[in-house]
Amino acid sequence: MKRIVVGTRKSPLALTQTEWVIERLKEHHPGLEVGMEKIVTKGDRILDVTLSKVGGKGLFIKEIEQAMYDKQIDFAVHSLKDMPTEMPDGLMLAAITEREDPRDVVITRNGGTFSDLPIGAKVGTSSLRRAAQLCHARPDIKIVSVRGNINTRLAKLEELELDAIVLAAAGLERMGWADKISERLAPELCIPAVGQGALAIQCRSDDQEIREILSVLDNEQTRRIVTAERTVLGQLNGGCQIPIGAYAETVDGELKLTGIVGSADGLTLLKETATGTDPVALGQAVAERLIEKGAGEILEKVREEINQ
Numbered sequence: 001m002k003r004i005v006v007g008t009r010k011s012p013l014a015l016t017q018t019e020w021v022i023e024r025l026k027e028h029h030p031g032l033e034v035g036m037e038k039i040v041t042k043g044d045r046i047l048d049v050t051l052s053k054v055g056g057k058g059l060f061i062k063e064i065e066q067a068m069y070d071k072q073i074d075f076a077v078h079s080l081k082d083m084p085t086e087m088p089d090g091l092m093l094a095a096i097t098e099r100e101d102p103r104d105v106v107i108t109r110n111g112g113t114f115s116d117l118p119i120g121a122k123v124g125t126s127s128l129r130r131a132a133q134l135c136h137a138r139p140d141i142k143i144v145s146v147r148g149n150i151n152t153r154l155a156k157l158e159e160l161e162l163d164a165i166v167l168a169a170a171g172l173e174r175m176g177w178a179d180k181i182s183e184r185l186a187p188e189l190c191i192p193a194v195g196q197g198a199l200a201i202q203c204r205s206d207d208q209e210i211r212e213i214l215s216v217l218d219n220e221q222t223r224r225i226v227t228a229e230r231t232v233l234g235q236l237n238g239g240c241q242i243p244i245g246a247y248a249e250t251v252d253g254e255l256k257l258t259g260i261v262g263s264a265d266g267l268t269l270l271k272e273t274a275t276g277t278d279p280v281a282l283g284q285a286v287a288e289r290l291i292e293k294g295a296g297e298i299l300e301k302v303r304e305e306i307n308q
């Protein structure tokens with residue numbers, strides 16, 4: 001009997017995701033035993049600061065990657081959207097799982113939709129990407145920063161007397177809380193985070209046996225889609241703390257990719273869409289067009305503000 005060890009953050013969502021992965025692995029590999037190592041990351045420790053100000057890419061994954069180097073764990077389960085586009089030497093994504101609903105959602109206090117929110121409504125999110133797009137659609141709303149895991153943020157809806165909070169559909173669904181969703185936001189209104197809704201299964205590149213075990217989790221279609229999205233992010237040198245979004249889907253056998261770059265106040269919002277078959281070429285094309293429109297200057301300004 002083979003025993004392998006997975007590393008995970010210990011937030012309720014991370015644990016739920018990791019347990020889901022363990023179940024799938026056991027289905028495919030009868031007799032396999034999977035131990036779980038819970039690891040606290042910098043992103044989990046620093047909860048009192050807006051995410052974009054904590055700084056640094058890979059806030060939620062560095063300690064877990066170190067545990068893989070140290071062979072305390074054999075592989076790790078992450079939310080793909082928390083993964084920087086560059087992979088550290090010696091590590092790889094052995095699998096990208098089938099994507100859940102990639103959309104953002106609003107949970108409103110009165111159960112209404114986003115467009116029903118009263119003038120000047122207080123909306124909780126610490127994502128600059130969400131803030132930029134929602135303020136662009138509704139310049140009157142006030143963004144309130146809310147950090148912490150899903151449970152904490154749900155509680156803040158009441159505690160801070162917010163009118164709405166914005167979360168990822170996938171996280172709520174995995175937790176069994178889809179019934180709390182007031183509205184799933186169409187990508188036309190809010191382009192999701194790169195890779196949102198997919199899980200990244202990471203291991204050491206030289207560990208052939210683990211790679212083979214994990215390969216059953218890979219979904220080819222999702223990999224193509226998120227490769228296009230992640231190419232945009234990589235070309236714009238972004239991380240999850242920067243107002244960048246990209247969303248790809250398959251339309252008539254082709255990939256359709258939309259990328260956005262915004263200023264945090266929503267005053268500027270650049271958006272470009274293109275279709276194609278090669279995910280990397282498509283991602284590059286969309287990024288290039290965004291840069292032509294001035295994405296570089298917007299992002300530079302945002303980075304300066306963050307570093308103040």
Ligand SMILES: NCc1[nH]cc(CCC(=O)O)c1CC(=O)O
Nearest residue numbers: 079081167168170171196197198
């Ligand atoms: N930023 C934290 C985070 N990382 C992944 C998810 C949701 C699950 C996913 O996108 O796969 C969330 C919570 C959220 O944004 O609401």
